[in-house]
Amino acid sequence: MSDNIIELSGVAKRFVKGKDTISIFDHLDFTVPRGDFVALMGPSGSGKTTLLNLLGAIDRPTAGEIRIQGQRIDSLSEGELARWRGTHIGFIFQFYNLMPMLTAAQNVELPLLLTRLDSRARRRNVETALKIVELADRANHTPREMSGGQQQRTAIARAIVSDPPLLLCDEPTGDLDRDTANEILSVLQLLNRDLGKTIVMVTHDPEAAKFASRVLHLDKGRFAERTTAP
Amino acid sequence: MNDFTLIRKNLTRRRLRAGLLIFSIFIAFLIFGMLGAVRHVFSGENIKIADDRLVTVNKINFTQSLPVAYVERIRAVPGVRAVSYANWFGGYYQDPKNQLFTFAVEPESWLATHPELQIDDAARKDWLGRRDGLLVGEAAALKWGWKIGDRVPLSSNIYSQKSNGSHSWDFTIIGLYTVADPNVSTNAVLFNHAYFDESVSFGRDTIGLVVLTVDNPAMNEQVGRAIDAMFANSPAETATDTAKAFNKAFAAQFGDIAMIVTLVVGAAFITILMIVGNTMVMAIRERTREIGVMKSLGFPARRILLLVLGESLLLSFAGGIPGIAVATVSVGLLGHALGDFVQGLTMTPGILATALALMTGLGFCTGILPAWKAMRLDIVTALGRS
Numbered sequence: 001m002s003d004n005i006i007e008l009s010g011v012a013k014r015f016v017k018g019k020d021t022i023s024i025f026d027h028l029d030f031t032v033p034r035g036d037f038v039a040l041m042g043p044s045g046s047g048k049t050t051l052l053n054l055l056g057a058i059d060r061p062t063a064g065e066i067r068i069q070g071q072r073i074d075s076l077s078e079g080e081l082a083r084w085r086g087t088h089i090g091f092i093f094q095f096y097n098l099m100p101m102l103t104a105a106q107n108v109e110l111p112l113l114l115t116r117l118d119s120r121a122r123r124r125n126v127e128t129a130l131k132i133v134e135l136a137d138r139a140n141h142t143p144r145e146m147s148g149g150q151q152q153r154t155a156i157a158r159a160i161v162s163d164p165p166l167l168l169c170d171e172p173t174g175d176l177d178r179d180t181a182n183e184i185l186s187v188l189q190l191l192n193r194d195l196g197k198t199i200v201m202v203t204h205d206p207e208a209a210k211f212a213s214r215v216l217h218l219d220k221g222r223f224a225e226r227t228t229a230p
Numbered sequence: 231m232n233d234f235t236l237i238r239k240n241l242t243r244r245r246l247r248a249g250l251l252i253f254s255i256f257i258a259f260l261i262f263g264m265l266g267a268v269r270h271v272f273s274g275e276n277i278k279i280a281d282d283r284l285v286t287v288n289k290i291n292f293t294q295s296l297p298v299a300y301v302e303r304i305r306a307v308p309g310v311r312a313v314s315y316a317n318w319f320g321g322y323y324q325d326p327k328n329q330l331f332t333f334a335v336e337p338e339s340w341l342a343t344h345p346e347l348q349i350d351d352a353a354r355k356d357w358l359g360r361r362d363g364l365l366v367g368e369a370a371a372l373k374w375g376w377k378i379g380d381r382v383p384l385s386s387n388i389y390s391q392k393s394n395g396s397h398s399w400d401f402t403i404i405g406l407y408t409v410a411d412p413n414v415s416t417n418a419v420l421f422n423h424a425y426f427d428e429s430v431s432f433g434r435d436t437i438g439l440v441v442l443t444v445d446n447p448a449m450n451e452q453v454g455r456a457i458d459a460m461f462a463n464s465p466a467e468t469a470t471d472t473a474k475a476f477n478k479a480f481a482a483q484f485g486d487i488a489m490i491v492t493l494v495v496g497a498a499f500i501t502i503l504m505i506v507g508n509t510m511v512m513a514i515r516e517r518t519r520e521i522g523v524m525k526s527l528g529f530p531a532r533r534i535l536l537l538v539l540g541e542s543l544l545l546s547f548a549g550g551i552p553g554i555a556v557a558t559v560s561v562g563l564l565g566h567a568l569g570d571f572v573q574g575l576t577m578t579p580g581i582l583a584t585a586l587a588l589m590t591g592l593g594f595c596t597g598i599l600p601a602w603k604a605m606r607l608d609i610v611t612a613l614g615r616s
């Protein structure tokens with residue numbers, strides 16, 4: 001198996017709106033090695049979210065191949081993709097996207113309902129995930145009772161609880177102040193360094209990008225790479 | 231946490247909305263249960279009557295009388311085993327609102343044609359021997375606190391005495407009758423037709439109905455036709471039918487209550503269906519983004535469908551079960567209070583089963599559209615542009 005966790009070759013993505021066809025990528029080749037922490041930057045509308053959607057298999061390419069851990073995901077069925085996402089991908093969104101009626105612990109437990117773990121094992125995994133994001137004391141709080149930073153920590157715990165190898169973050173600090181953003185980014189860094197998670201993070205914030213091990217600029221369907229100092 | 235926790239929490243996330251919906255479903259099933267029991271009473275389905283018993287009444291309608299001479303002629307019809315007759319007395323006790331099922335009957339033949347009535351030998355002897363004897367059903371005696379030997383005046387809202395014009399007759403309770411089958415009522419009050427006939431101011435030698443038993447229920451129709459043919463083209467033509475059918479027709483004089491009840495319940499349910507269905511669609515639409523998130527976490531489309539359907543089913547049962555339960559209790563209490571008059575006002579297994587089927591149907595119908603939409607929801611669209 002290749003050492004690249006993500007391999008895109010010749011990926012095209014076009015949206016058809018009536019008579020118009022918007023082409024986001026024409027022929028994108030892109031690889032990410034296992035254990036990398038990539039910051040993805042670029043102007044609004046350049047296709048960053050679209051790319052993350054393709055990587056997380058919640059959207060399909062118009063053409064080309066996408067391999068994650070060596071497996072072609074662009075040809076899986078909807079049902080197979082759902083199962084695949086549950087075990088391979090952790091999504092982290094700008095607006096946290098927690099279930100408002102569930103506590104932090106229940107939100108984190110949600111992906112585990114898709115596994116065969118019994119309730120004791122699930123509880124243990126939830127505790128571990130909440131400990132990693134330093135939110136064990138908020139386990140029984142609902143999103144309404146938590147700050148933005150705490151909600152994002154909960155979302156991160158939810159993303160890692162089923163131990164996926166790849167985390168996809170779309171502007172995870174876009175709605176947070178500087179200090180809170182840095183805390184969240186430190187958590188991501190820790191997940192990358194200590195737990196070996198591969199992370200692709202979309203951001204508009206150059207400060208945030210500094211936490212990554214390299215920065216990719218997406219513009220007009222092409223990449224331009226700049227590596228930050230470690 | 232499990233899927234049911236999710237369903238429950240989704241349902242109750244807006245407490246006021248959920249509460250109002252549950253309450254309206256509760257009311258719908260309360261109405262359904264109560265009116266269902268009432269409908270059952272008036273449909274006549276509940277009345278247990280021997281299969282081999284026929285009733286002959288005036289063809290015009292059963293309030294018109296027949297000549298008493300018909301009794302003997304009917305007795306001669308082949309296949310007829312026993313014949314008796316009765317007049318509806320229109321009786322009440324003390325106050326016109328204390329209506330009684332009072333019949334003036336020919337004592338011996340009445341017992342012969344109604345073998346389900348059980349009386350002891352002493353009562354039988356008095357009943358056949360005493361002109362003013364009153365044979366009272368167990369339920370009626372219980373209701374009015376009557377004992378054997380009591381002197382009871384009964385008034386008629388139809389007849390009066392020829393001697394003094396009084397509407398009231400004096401009786402002596404000579405016995406109680408019981409029945410073995412709890413579905414058979416014991417609320418009738420019976421007295422000697424001869425006592426009535428000799429003292430009544432009008433309507434002598436006429437009777438309200440003839441009751442007969444046949445040798446074999448298979449002959450019901452044949453015997454009935456023979457009787458009606460015998461009196462065809464006479465001043466008092468007859469209509470003979472099974473006692474069962476007669477009771478049904480008797481119930482139908484209250485209007486087609488079954489039909490009215492069906493319409494009322496139907497209207498209530500269509501309203502509920504639209505309100506709950508619309509609310510479910512709105513509730514799920516509000517959660518578009520969350521559903522997208524769940525799918526991104528790996529929840530398969532089918533599971534999303536089941537979660538939404540489970541929610542509408544839970545909603546339906548959360549209102550429906552208490553509704554039908556309260557209806558059951560209320561019908562039980564009402565049935566007890568009205569026991570003498572409205573025989574068979576109880577919650578039947580059929581009504582309960584129909585209610586459960588309706589709850590399932592309501593839950594399914596109100597949930598299937600939003601569930602289907604949620605299942606088909608595209609993740610990228612659901613997560614929206616941020």
Ligand SMILES: Nc1ncnc2c1ncn2[C@@H]1O[C@H](COP(=O)(O)OP(=O)(O)OP(=O)(O)O)[C@@H](O)[C@H]1O
Pocket residue numbers: 015016017022024042043044045046047048049050051616
């Ligand atoms: N479903 C769609 N139908 C049509 N066009 C779409 C659709 N989704 C995205 N686009 C278009 O694709 C382009 C890229 O969108 P995308 O969301 O990937 O940009 P982005 O780089 O994430 O932008 P931002 O930084 O503002 O989040 C935009 O021009 C957008 O209008």
Ligand SMILES: [Mg+2]
Pocket residue numbers: 048049050170
């Ligand atoms: Mg974007």
